[in-house]
Amino acid sequence: MDIVVEIGLWISAFYVISVYSLLWKYNKFFKFAEHTLIGAAAGHFLVMGLLNIRNLGIGNILGGKILYLIPILLGLTLFARFTPKYSWVMRWGMAFLIGVSLTIYMRSLVITQITAQIQDTLKNVSFADPMKIVNTIVVVGFVFTTMLYFLFTERLTPKGPASYIGKIGRYGVMTAIGYYLGVTVMTRLAFVINRLEFLLFEWLRIPR
Amino acid sequence: MVEKTEKKTIWDRLANLPEQYVYVVLAVILIAPLLHPIGLPIPISDATRKFFVAIDELKPGDTVFYAFDAGSMTWMEQGLGATIVFKHLLMKPGIRIVGATIGAEGPMFWDNAIKSLGGLASYGKEYGKDVVWLGFFAGEETACAALAKDLKGTSGGVDAYGSKLDTMPLMTNVNKATDFNLLFVLSYGWTWRSWMNQWQMPYGIKEYAIPLAGVVAEMTPNIKAGQIQSIINGARGAAEYELLLGKPGRAASGMDAQSLGHIYVAILIVVGNIAYFASKGGKKK
Amino acid sequence: MSQIIRRYIPIGMMMILGLLLFAEFFIQFDDPWKSMVSNSSMEVQNYAIIIAGFAMGLGAINLLITHGSSIMKREKGQWPFSAWLLGVMIVFTVVGLWLGTSSNQYQFLFNNFYYPNDTTIYSLIGFMVVYAIYLTFRAKTYETTYMLVLAFLALLGNSPIGPALFPPLTDLQNWLSSVPNTAAVRGFYMAMSIGAIVVGLRTLMGRERAALGG
Numbered sequence: 001m002d003i004v005v006e007i008g009l010w011i012s013a014f015y016v017i018s019v020y021s022l023l024w025k026y027n028k029f030f031k032f033a034e035h036t037l038i039g040a041a042a043g044h045f046l047v048m049g050l051l052n053i054r055n056l057g058i059g060n061i062l063g064g065k066i067l068y069l070i071p072i073l074l075g076l077t078l079f080a081r082f083t084p085k086y087s088w089v090m091r092w093g094m095a096f097l098i099g100v101s102l103t104i105y106m107r108s109l110v111i112t113q114i115t116a117q118i119q120d121t122l123k124n125v126s127f128a129d130p131m132k133i134v135n136t137i138v139v140v141g142f143v144f145t146t147m148l149y150f151l152f153t154e155r156l157t158p159k160g161p162a163s164y165i166g167k168i169g170r171y172g173v174m175t176a177i178g179y180y181l182g183v184t185v186m187t188r189l190a191f192v193i194n195r196l197e198f199l200l201f202e203w204l205r206i207p208r
Numbered sequence: 209m210v211e212k213t214e215k216k217t218i219w220d221r222l223a224n225l226p227e228q229y230v231y232v233v234l235a236v237i238l239i240a241p242l243l244h245p246i247g248l249p250i251p252i253s254d255a256t257r258k259f260f261v262a263i264d265e266l267k268p269g270d271t272v273f274y275a276f277d278a279g280s281m282t283w284m285e286q287g288l289g290a291t292i293v294f295k296h297l298l299m300k301p302g303i304r305i306v307g308a309t310i311g312a313e314g315p316m317f318w319d320n321a322i323k324s325l326g327g328l329a330s331y332g333k334e335y336g337k338d339v340v341w342l343g344f345f346a347g348e349e350t351a352c353a354a355l356a357k358d359l360k361g362t363s364g365g366v367d368a369y370g371s372k373l374d375t376m377p378l379m380t381n382v383n384k385a386t387d388f389n390l391l392f393v394l395s396y397g398w399t400w401r402s403w404m405n406q407w408q409m410p411y412g413i414k415e416y417a418i419p420l421a422g423v424v425a426e427m428t429p430n431i432k433a434g435q436i437q438s439i440i441n442g443a444r445g446a447a448e449y450e451l452l453l454g455k456p457g458r459a460a461s462g463m464d465a466q467s468l469g470h471i472y473v474a475i476l477i478v479v480g481n482i483a484y485f486a487s488k489g490g491k492k493k
Numbered sequence: 494m495s496q497i498i499r500r501y502i503p504i505g506m507m508m509i510l511g512l513l514l515f516a517e518f519f520i521q522f523d524d525p526w527k528s529m530v531s532n533s534s535m536e537v538q539n540y541a542i543i544i545a546g547f548a549m550g551l552g553a554i555n556l557l558i559t560h561g562s563s564i565m566k567r568e569k570g571q572w573p574f575s576a577w578l579l580g581v582m583i584v585f586t587v588v589g590l591w592l593g594t595s596s597n598q599y600q601f602l603f604n605n606f607y608y609p610n611d612t613t614i615y616s617l618i619g620f621m622v623v624y625a626i627y628l629t630f631r632a633k634t635y636e637t638t639y640m641l642v643l644a645f646l647a648l649l650g651n652s653p654i655g656p657a658l659f660p661p662l663t664d665l666q667n668w669l670s671s672v673p674n675t676a677a678v679r680g681f682y683m684a685m686s687i688g689a690i691v692v693g694l695r696t697l698m699g700r701e702r703a704a705l706g707g
Contacts, residue, residue: 008601012609019613023231023620031574037610039578042553043585044607048312049549050590052346057543059364071540075547082554088499091705093544095503098696098704099510100541101350106693107518108405112435113686116409117679120433139676146680151687171639172677176425178640179674181626182647184422187285188623189469190443191616193238193462194284198609200242208245208461227624234623249657280611312549315594316603346545347538354538357531362539369595410518421651428670429679444653467654474649476627477641484631 013203016195071096117143146172222483230476237472241464248467250460256448258438259416262390263293268302270389271382273413275352275403276309278317279396282420288446288459289418290394291321296453297392298331298339304378306359306388308342310351311396315344315368336376343368348399352406356385385411394418400427404435421445504699510537511697553582581606643669 015036018029053075060068074096080089121143126132149169200206266272274297278290297303307318318341322328333339342363345351354362360373360383373379381387385407393403393415400417408415414437419427421442430436440446443466446459516522517534560575568575585607588599630645632638649655650666696704 004601008605011605015606015609016613019610019617022617023228032577033610034614035574035578036581036606037614038556039581040585040602040607040610042556043582043589044603045312045549046553046582046586047589047594048315048344049346049546051594052344052546052549053543055343055364055366055370056345056362056539057546059366060539063365067536068540068543071543074540075544078544078547078551079554081551082558091499091503092506093547094705095506096510097541097544097548099507100514100537101347101545102507102693102696103511103514104350104353104406104538106690107515108409109686109690112401112405112409112430113682116433116435117429117683120429121676121679124432135672138672142673142676143680143683146677147684150681150684169680170636172673172680174636174640175643175673176677176681178643179647179669180422180425181640182644183425183651185470185473185622185626185648186421186442186444186466186651188422188616188619189238189466190285190288190421190462191612192234192619193242193443193465193469195613195616196235196238196465197242197458197462200239206243225627230624230627231620234620248654250653251656251663280608281615283608284612284616316600316608319595319600320604345542346549347542348545350538350541350545354535354542357535357538361535362542369593425647425670425674426678426682428675429682432671432675441651444651447653463653467652470648470652471654473623473626474645476623477630477645477648480627480630481632481641 009203013199016199020195141168142172142175145169146176149173217487219483219487222479223487234469234472237468238465241468242462245461246464248464250444250447250451250463252448252452253441253445255438256440256445256452259293259440259445260296260449260452262414262416262437263296263300266297266300266303266389268300269304270302271304271306271378271387272297272390272392273385273388273407274305274307275391275393275395275399276307276314276318276321277311277394277396277399278309278314279311280313280317282396283317285420285443285446286394286396286418287317287321288443288457288462289440289449290317291324292446292449292453292455292457292459293392293394293418293440294321295325295455296449298325298328298333301332303338304382305339306342306378306382307340308355308359308363309344310346310348310399310402312344312346313396315341336371337378340373340376340378341368349402349406352402356407356411359383385413388413391415392418395423396420398423398426400436401430404430408435418445500699500705503705507697507699513537553586556582643673 015033018033021027022030053072057068057072057075061072074093077089077093080086121139124139125136127136145165145168147169148165149172153166201208274294276290278286283290297305309315309318325331328335328339335341342355342359345355345362347354351362360379363373365373367373367376385391391403391407391413393400395403395417397420400415400419400423404415407413415435416438417427417436418440419442421444424439424441427436427439431439440449443459443462447456447463450456450460513530514534514537517530522530557579560578563575564572564579566572585599585602588596588602592598594600594603626644630637630641632641646662646665647669649659650662650669656663656666692701695701
């Protein structure tokens with residue numbers, strides 16, 4: 001129905017303008033939009049969580065896999081955190097979740113973020129021409145000094161030979177942050193452009 | 209005793225412009241090229257070209273996994289790349305697509321993307337035979353690991369709409385990561401890393417990512433190490449892809465505004481520094 | 494006894510799960526151990542996905558308690574907003590569960606009440622980042638000058654117009670991205686991964702009290 005689309009468009013435009021009013025100052029329109037978002041997000045995440053439980057949990061139990069009652073019970077223990085007397089019960093569900101997700105995360109880290117990265121660093125060590133020499137010095141220098149700077153910040157004292165590692169490592173950090181800030185501008189501008197396009201071409205229907 | 213206030217010079221004012229002035233000028237600079245496109249050039253990068261070729265070289269019968277980790281906060285930029293890649297995949301005859309997400313908002317944008325592309329039927333595709341959507345799985349990296357080993361077991365044997373996977377022709381020979389030719393990850397944050405850790409590294413499947421432009425800076429070590437084959441670099445990458453596909457759309461039309469916006473930021477940095485050193489703030493120790 | 498139930502059983506559970514999943518990944522078992530370990534770890538991962546689904550409801554419960562209390566107390570200037578918040582949450586939940594998230598009604602709610610708010614709030618950062626860059630990118634010290642020059646070159650190199658106006662910027666941008674930035678980020682992530690593994694192992698062994706709530 002076109003009228004439904006039109007109503008939706010005006011609701012969206014109202015919220016976009018209400019949020020942008022924050023650029024002038026905090027006001028009740030922004031607060032209203034903010035509370036709408038929080039309620040909608042909570043509701044959406046609740047729905048997705050429940051559907052996940054229904055499909056995987058209840059579905060498997062009804063299919064004969066009675067052991068799937070275990071995660072249902074462990075999941076329910078998470079809500080014990082809201083009761084002061086029995087909040088410790090939540091540790092059972094948390095322990096299961098942490099045990100599995102932490103192990104899955106850690107076991108692949110060793111290869112993807114450590115050994116593979118060391119391999120690639122050393123693979124590119126080359127002294128074939130001046131540019132490759134510069135690249136090798138920069139890469140090997142920054143990789144190890146930045147890593148050591150993060151791991152041993154306190155021990156890289158202001159004075160002494162180890163301090164040079166800290167200084168170069170700090171420049172490594174500045175490199176990463178500076179480059180990140182430079183490239184992230186595109187993302188931020190894309191967000192603003194998208195909202196302006198919505199207001200101009202979808203809401204106000206200005207011809208392109 | 210009344211303190212004398214120092215008179216502000218032009219440099220003091222330029223070094224400390226009120227934020228509303230900066231915002232208004234930014235808005236004008238972005239709106240102008242949207243209303244009157246300039247047609248500034250958009251060079252195609254090697255990364256986008258490599259991504260394009262990867263899809264172009266797919267053969268009929270190949271199956272790809274599309275991790276549609278869309279987020280409403282980031283769809284504004286990613287939606288451009290996600291949609292054009294989806295379009296390219298649907299345009300290729302005989303390519304089969306299985307989609308899933310570890311982002312709670314992913315299912316909403318999957319439906320939105322298909323609607324915006326005009327539906328599967330407009331590409332001669334049929335749900336269940338060419339495209340299957342498994343839906344959302346909680347647990348982030350744990351879900352990635354579980355899906356890699358057993359799609360049907362992890363999804364409870366049904367797709368996102370409750371239909372049995374065993375009745376779908378596409379899912380007959382497809383159940384784990386090694387059954388796919390390529391992995392495409394639309395990543396709203398760092399989910400590209402989760403899929404890389406649990407699909408690319410253990411099973412060797414080639415991963416192509418569609419991240420935010422700001423996240424690309426963190427991905428370069430993994431791209432260099434060959435863990436990520438290629439990326440679409442935010443809005444600019446999406447615009448380049450549209451041009452490669454011969455279908456310039458929203459991404460390409462926003463590039464004039466992107467270009468002028470970047471130039472504005474660069475001018476602000478230069479003006480801010482000149483004003484800072486010329487003003488009293490810069491001269492004081 | 495209460496310490497065993499409250500602390501040691503959860504820690505024991507974490508250790509056993511950790512050992513199972515590490516063994517499944519790093520050790521090559523022969524049959525019948527191979528299928529037993531593989532099937533157990535698969536089930537355990539599915540269980541974790543279900544428990545994570547429950548965790549997604551914690552936010553909603555928290556909001557119910559906080560904003561419900563605000564409504565009951567009739568907090569001046571807040572309670573109408575709290576009532577609206579809970580109303581929106583309930584509508585989303587009822588429509589989503591009853592009609593499904595693919596229904597036109599839920600899509601209307603999501604596309605017009607959730608999406609425009611979320612995207613616009615995030616787009617505010619666009620304006621604020623530009624102003625923050627203008628104010629903070631000042632060449633006051635050697636380090637900030639270095640960072641400023643790098644950010645400036647990255648900004649122009651990443652834009653569509655930069656390489657078109659000044660072609661060498663493409664090669665410079667590629668070099669900046671693939672050499673110094675890659676090296677620095679690589680060092681950072683290697684350090685972070687080592688730290689994550691250390692903290693992770695301490696957590697699995699129960700040495701980190703904070704993980705299970707103290």
